[in-house]
Amino acid sequence: MIRYESQKVARYYLGLALILxxxxxAMGLWLAVNYAFTLPQGLVDVFSFATSRAIHTNTLVAxxxxxxxxxxxxxxxxxxxxxxxSVKIAYLQLLIFAGTAVAAVVGFxxxxxxxxxxxxxxxxxDFLIVVAALLFVFNVAMTIILTKERSVLQWMLxxxxxxxxxLYLFGMPFFKDLNQDYYYWWWxxxxxxxxxxELITAAIAxxxxxxxxxxxxxxxxxxxxxxxxxxxxxxxxxxxxHYYWLGxxxxxxxxxxxxxxxxxxxxxxxxxxxxxxxxxRKNPIVNPLLWTYIMGxxxxxxxxxxxxxxxxxLPPINYxxxxxxxxxxxxxxxxxxxxxxxxxxxxxxxxxQLKGIEKFDDRLGVWGFWTxxxxxxxxxLIFGVAGILQTYLERILDLGYRTAQLNMMFxxxxxxxxxxxxxxxxxxxxxxxxxLKKAAD
Amino acid sequence: xTGKTAKAIFWLGTLSSAIIFLWLTYDFHQQEPKFVKTDKLxxxxxxxxxxxxxxNCNDCHTILGFxxxxxxxxxxxxxxxxxxAIISVVMNPEQAYKDTFRKMPHLGVTKDEAxxxxxxxxxxxxxxxxxxxxxxxxxxxxxxxxEANAQKPDSKDIAMGACGGCHSLGxxxxxxxxxxxxxxxxxxxxxDTLVKFIHAxxxxxxxIAMPPQNISSETAAIIADFLLSLKAEKExxx
Ligand code: HEM
Ligand SMILES: [Fe+2]
Numbered sequence: 003m004i005r006y007e008s009q010k011v012a013r014y015y016l017g018l019a020l021i022l023x024x025x026x027x028a029m030g031l032w033l034a035v036n037y038a039f040t041l042p043q044g045l046v047d048v049f050s051f052a053t054s055r056a057i058h059t060n061t062l063v064a065x066x067x068x069x070x071x072x073x074x075x076x077x078x079x080x081x082x083x084x085x086x087x088s089v090k091i092a093y094l095q096l097l098i099f100a101g102t103a104v105a106a107v108v109g110f111x112x113x114x115x116x117x118x119x120x121x122x123x124x125x126x127x128d129f130l131i132v133v134a135a136l137l138f139v140f141n142v143a144m145t146i147i148l149t150k151e152r153s154v155l156q157w158m159l160x161x162x163x164x165x166x167x168x169l170y171l172f173g174m175p176f177f178k179d180l181n182q183d184y185y186y187w188w189w190x191x192x193x194x195x196x197x198x199x200e201l202i203t204a205a206i207a208x209x210x211x212x213x214x215x216x217x218x219x220x221x222x223x224x225x226x227x228x229x230x231x232x233x234x235x236x237x238x239x240x241x242x243x244h245y246y247w248l249g250x251x252x253x254x255x256x257x258x259x260x261x262x263x264x265x266x267x268x269x270x271x272x273x274x275x276x277x278x279x280x281x282x283r284k285n286p287i288v289n290p291l292l293w294t295y296i297m298g299x300x301x302x303x304x305x306x307x308x309x310x311x312x313x314x315x316l317p318p319i320n321y322x323x324x325x326x327x328x329x330x331x332x333x334x335x336x337x338x339x340x341x342x343x344x345x346x347x348x349x350x351x352x353x354x355q356l357k358g359i360e361k362f363d364d365r366l367g368v369w370g371f372w373t374x375x376x377x378x379x380x381x382x383l384i385f386g387v388a389g390i391l392q393t394y395l396e397r398i399l400d401l402g403y404r405t406a407q408l409n410m411m412f413x414x415x416x417x418x419x420x421x422x423x424x425x426x427x428x429x430x431x432x433x434x435x436x437x438l439k440k441a442a443d
Numbered sequence: 444x445t446g447k448t449a450k451a452i453f454w455l456g457t458l459s460s461a462i463i464f465l466w467l468t469y470d471f472h473q474q475e476p477k478f479v480k481t482d483k484l485x486x487x488x489x490x491x492x493x494x495x496x497x498x499n500c501n502d503c504h505t506i507l508g509f510x511x512x513x514x515x516x517x518x519x520x521x522x523x524x525x526x527x528a529i530i531s532v533v534m535n536p537e538q539a540y541k542d543t544f545r546k547m548p549h550l551g552v553t554k555d556e557a558x559x560x561x562x563x564x565x566x567x568x569x570x571x572x573x574x575x576x577x578x579x580x581x582x583x584x585x586x587x588x589x590e591a592n593a594q595k596p597d598s599k600d601i602a603m604g605a606c607g608g609c610h611s612l613g614x615x616x617x618x619x620x621x622x623x624x625x626x627x628x629x630x631x632x633x634x635d636t637l638v639k640f641i642h643a644x645x646x647x648x649x650x651i652a653m654p655p656q657n658i659s660s661e662t663a664a665i666i667a668d669f670l671l672s673l674k675a676e677k678e679x680x681x
Contacts, residue, residue, distance in 0.1 A: 036513065043537050046546040051513045052502035117496025119510045178489045180567055181479045184507055185471065220446065227449035235456030238464045247575035248507045249478035250471060257467060261460070321575060325508030325516055397577045402618065403515040408544065 003358045006079035008086035011093060013356050015072025016349055018100055020432045022065035023342075027425050029058040034418035038411065049111075056110045056122040062337065063120070064103045069345035070166075070202055071095075071138055074159060076352045077209050078145050081156055087144035095137040102130040118183070120191055121173040128174050135167040154223040155205055158230060162201030169193050181249045188244045195336070196237040196265060196307075203344045204230050204272070207299065210351050211276065214292060216284035225275040232268035236261050243315045247324055255317045262315045266308035276300040291364040292350045294371060299343040302375065306335030310382065322397055327410070328389030335382035338374075346431070353435050363441040366434040373427030380420040388413035478571045491563025494556045503547070506567065508575065514547065519579035521561065521568040522586040523617065527657050528608025529564060530557040535654035538645075539609070542652050554657075585615060598669040605658050605666060620653065627673035637667035 004010065035041075036051045075092055079085055086092060106123045109115070115122045123131065142163055146156045173190040177183035208226045212219050242258020276297060287293055310332040314323040323329070354362050388410045395406035475481060495501065501510040506517040520529065532539045534557050536547035552560070574580050585607075589600045596604075599612070602623070607616030612623045632640060632647070640647040641656045641663045656663070 040544045041546060043546050043549070047537075047548045050503070050548040052499040052511065052548075055502045055511050055513075056499065113499075115496070115499050117499045117501060119501050122499065122502070178492065179479065179481065179484055180492065180507065181475065181570060182472075184509055185468075187509070224444060224446055224449040227446075227453040228444075231449075231453035231456035234453075235460045238457075238460035239467070241464065242467070244509075245471075247572045249475075249570040249572045251474050251478075253467070257463070321573075321577065325505045325512065325576065327512055330512060400578060400581075402578075404543065404545075404619065 003355050003360065006085050008089045008092075009076050009079050009352075010356065011086070011089055011096070012072040012076035012352055014093075014096055015068050015075065016352060016356075017436075018096075019065040019068035019072065019345065020349070020435060022061045022068065022103070024425075024428060024432055026058055026061040026065060027421075027428050029054055029061065031418065031421045031425060033058055034414065034421050037414040038418045053110050053113075055119075056115060057107055059120050060103075060106060060110075060122060064099075066199075066341050066345060068099070069348055070163070070199075070206075071099075073206055073345070073348035073352065074138075074142060074163065074202075076348070076356075077206065078142065078156075078159075080213070081153060081209060082145055082149035083151055084145070084149055087141050087148060091137050091141045095134045095141070098130055098137070099134040102127050102134065118173075118187065121187065125174055125176075128170075132167075132170065135170065139164055139167050153219075154226060155209055158201060158208075158226060159205040162198050162205060165201065166194060166198035169198060184248050185245070185250075188241055192241045192244055193237070195340075196240060197234060199341060200233045200237065200268075201230050203303075203340060204233070206348060207272070207276075207296070207344065210347060211279050211296065214285065214296065214351070215279045215282070217279045217282055222275075222279065225271070229268045229271050229275075232271070233265075236264040236267065240265050243320065246317050246320055259316050263312060265315075266304070266312050269304045269308040273300045273304050288361050289350070289354065289364060291362075291367050291371065292347070294368075295343065295347045295350055298371065298375060299339070299347055302335075302339030302343055302378075304339075305379075306332065306337070306339030306382070310335050310386075322393050323389065326389045326392045326396075327385050328393070331382050331385035331389055334378065334385060338378045349435055353438055357438055359438055359440050361441045362438045364434075366430055370427050370431030370434055373430060374424055375427075377420045377424035377427055381417055381424060384413050384416045384420065388417070480566065480569050483566060483569070485562075487559050487562040488566040489563075491556075491559035491561070491566075494552065494560050495563060498550045498552065507570075507572065514545070516576050516579070517564060517567070518570075518572070518576060519568050519583055521564040523579055523582040524608030525604050525606075526561045526565070527605045529561045530554075530657045531654040532608070533557045533560055534657075538652055538654040540652075557657075598665050598672075601662060602666045602669045605656065605662060609653070623670060623673060624677070627670045628677055630670075630674075634664070634667050634671060637670060638663045641666065 032054050033051065036054065075086060102123075106127050109124060109127070110122065114124055116124050116128075139160075142160055146152075146160055149156070169190050172186045177186065204226055208222050211217070212222050238261075239257050240262035242254045243262035245254040245258055277300070280293065280297060314320050314328055314332065350367070354360070391410055391413070392406050395401045395409055396403060401409075495506075500517070503511045503513040504515060504517045505512060508516065508518070524532070532547070533550075533552050534554065535549075537549045540546050568583075574583075585603075589596065589604055592600055603612055603615045606623075609620040610616055610623055610626070611618045611621075630637070636647060638660065641658065642660075643655050644651050644653040645655075658666075
């Protein structure tokens with residue numbers, strides 16, 4: 003049921019993404035075990051929390067990028083009404099990317115690391131990632147350049163992936179000065195998730211909404227312009243919410259505080275327009291689960307990034323919450339709500355078509371969705387409670403780090419419990435996606 | 444709203460924010476020396492930073508509040524712990540945390556690496572970052588007080604500067620491994636044994652969780668005298 007032969011490349015991207023998703027979550031559980039129990043020194047010496055965390059976060063980023071790339075390759079032919087510029091480049095790029103990811107994970111196990119959180123991949127491997135990214139951007143750009151029908155969506159997607167690739171470069175040099183190191187570290191981390199990735203998400207979500215609901219393209223594209231404009235307006239200067247406590251001029255408190263406090267606005271608009279388009283749909287609902295995912299994405303995006311981002315973004319609050327489990331709470335809700343769900347929307351949009359299924363049997367998938375969503379809400383709330391407790395014990399009562407952690411143990415165990423539930427939800431979802439079947443009428 | 448207006452919102456929003464952001468970035472670099480001791484950023488500090496990266500300390504410990512939340516923040520660690528405690532923990536974490544619930548891995552950090560690490564942490568601690576983290580401000584103040592007394596430090600300052608990373612004395616230092624008031628009461632070592640204990644705790648008392656301390660014999664002797672004087676003081680009081 004795919005409309006263009008070259009869309010098939012997406013299949014391998016999505017498959018690999020799903021496998022890495024499972025690995026990421028399994029590694030997250032192991033991190034929770036590290037928090038909740040005392041592990042023997044001998045084990046900690048050979049496979050430490052630091053190594054596990056590097057794997058947890060890098061597989062996260064890797065599967066999401068794979069999802070973005072596979073998703074782009076799937077929707078571009080439809081949007082451009084032509085085959086991809088080059089299927090060979092798409093496979094070559096996947097090969098380089100996947101090979102680098104495997105090398106990176108194995109390298110971490112042997113202590114080969116750049117040693118910077120989230121950017122642990124050593125510089126030589128970074129160059130390979132850059133090669134893969136260049137191939138990808140080139141392939142997307144050529145496909146768009148060669149099309150006869152230009153659209154806002156096409157170039158918004160191209161802008162997003164180009165911006166993403168350019169920002170990666172700021173994570174590669176060695177900085178002698180820790181202050182500058184973290185200044186530019188946020189150009190990768192913050193400008194990714196609150197800039198480039200939002201552009202890509204907005205563009206892909208807009209495309210899928212047009213396809214699925216059948217609402218008028220003009221209307222969706224207008225929303226897309228306004229939302230991405232607001233995202234970049236608030237998000238670029240909003241980077242300042244990470245510059246409060248690293249040694250910086252005072253004005254960052256104002257610029258960072260005010261602009262980042264406005265960041266929930268475009269996310270709220272996304273909820274509004276998704277809801278309106280679903281209500282004003284022209285197409286019948288064939289696969290209800292896909293529609294559930296689309297609405298879930300909008301709402302959870304708002305909860306994780308909008309609400310949980312906002313509550314700790316103002317300097318007087320951030321002074322107490324910075325560098326505590328509160329950040330972990332927001333990080334989990336936002337990444338899941340915005341990017342895990344966006345990718346799952348793409349998977350549930352693309353996989354049935356790749357398999358030539360019009361209406362799929364969604365029973366297991368529905369269970370997977372609600373299990374993941376419920377468990378993740380609990381995980382976010384529990385990290386939040388642990389964080390408030392930590393802030394209170396360590397920064398108000400002044401009890402010291404170790405005593406505070408000891409008193410948070412119950413919550414770490416609770417996170418582990420809901421982590422197990424979450425993993426079950428992930429396994430159901432991944433299994434469902436890999437074994438999609440036609441619905442029996 | 445027309446498509447044109449929407450497009451204008453996009454470009455206006457994006458460009459205005461980009462221009463402000465790039466301008467502020469330029470200004471950040473201009474003003475950086477006011478907050479960061481860029482002139483003190485020497486080879487040793489850079490070498491220490493490389494050690495920090497090599498062992499991926501940052502995925503367990505936050506620094507400037509960024510990184511893993513699994514272990515204490517390192518921004519002001521130099522003021523909280525002092526050089527010798529940093530070196531002894533980093534080289535012998537398996538001893539320092541023998542009896543506690545969360546372990547730090549033995550990373551095989553060499554003596555040179557640990558010394559550079561301490562220099563790096565000292566430089567980081569000197570960043571003027573609006574008194575963050577709040578819980579470490581008391582250590583920053585205590586350190587500054589000791590610095591002000593640097594001309595003629597008394598033996599208490601020396602002892603707490605060297606051992607305050609783990610031990611406390613009343614309000615001073617960290618309450619992790621016992622208060623010197625109690626310890627001095629408990630121990631029955633003479634001066635030489637105490638000096639030996641400081642350099643190699645296990646050789647005096649097997650199985651004790653204190654790692655070897657990296658301080659000169661003279662300093663160790665001053666601290667030993669100080670501990671013994673505490674003991675004598677208490678006995679006189681009785
Ligand atoms: C989908 C979008 C978002 C994602 C994926 C995301 C993810 C993250 C992550 C992973 C961190 C922790 C980084 C670290 O220190 O290791 C973080 C920090 C932070 N985020 Fe977000 N975020 C998003 C949107 C937002 C928004 C919209 C706001 C504000 C309204 C916000 C406010 C913050 C703040 C203030 C911090 C710093 C926390 C601290 O002081 O340690 N985030 N975010
Ligand atoms: Fe941010």
